[in-house]
Amino acid sequence: MQQIITYRPAQVSDETAIKALIRAVNINPIGLKWHRFLVAVDENGELIGCGQIKPHWDGSRELASIAVQKAWRRQGIAGAIIEQLFANEQPPIWLTCMDKLIPFYEQFGFVEVMSGDGRSIPLYYRFARTFFKPIQKLSRIPGYLAVMVWPGGH
Template sequence: MRPAQRRDCQAIRRLTQQLLPDRWRGYKTLLGLGLLFFMALLAGLGWAYPGLFWPWLMAMVPLLVLLIVGLVAAALDDGLHWERYWVLDRRGVIVGCGRVEDYDLHGELYDLVIDRSLRRQGLGQFLVEQLVKKCRRPLYLASLPGAIAFYQQLGFVMVDESELMPWVQSRLSLTNPRFRQLGLQPMVLR
């Protein structure tokens, strides 16, 4: 196990997408298509009504700049903070990852995943045990329903969402309707 490096981003993304599909890709695509449609509409109006050329140009240039800046920003930063991850490196191949956040009074565990082809070999247990050593207790996480038994074997217990401070609920995505539908269960290791 080692701290993630920039070159591990693609592997971390591939692994974390095994947990959840990329929830933002659709929104980025929709926003881009919406801007392109609006620009095409303005271009059509400018072509059909030559007297609207200058108003069209005044509207088109900022939208074009916004589209380019948005596309560059999306390409450069997809929200993955690789520097917060730890990875399991097996002979140069990233086979697992996890992220811990260590706060003053507690810790939080996120995105623990082992490649599907290597599960049930003790790698997940090893990764959790190592990550637990890197942060304070109590250690909170939000488990998908299928992983609850795994975490219980490692000493985590289920807690009621109402027992958590609101900011912990929010960071664990327990207040997000999209994630609530997944049945996330808050758990703690004391």
């Protein structure tokens, strides 16, 4: 039987579940303001996925906090969240991800911006890349932190 999934703007009552999901999938927990989130809920109202467009101090905007409960993955939920978040946004939209996730985001029109192209990368992402390198070395995280941009379209 097909489960019914509803996508909607987050409500204050979703805040705890959003933070729990972000912790569970081990992604950046900074800047989790519930009012920026779009959530996916099952037919019982349980949060199964989320994502946000997060503004930064340099004026850039980031697709961030894309997360789906493990039991619900590979069903198009993250993609539906991304598509709905983009419906009201103008490019460019930026993101950071581990390099293994580049192919996932490319299907939505994101392109990787290489580090040699530093002047076209907003300051926030240049700082993020710089600060992540020593953390990555110390924790032995494989791969690298990619910076990607959605210039519009697919």
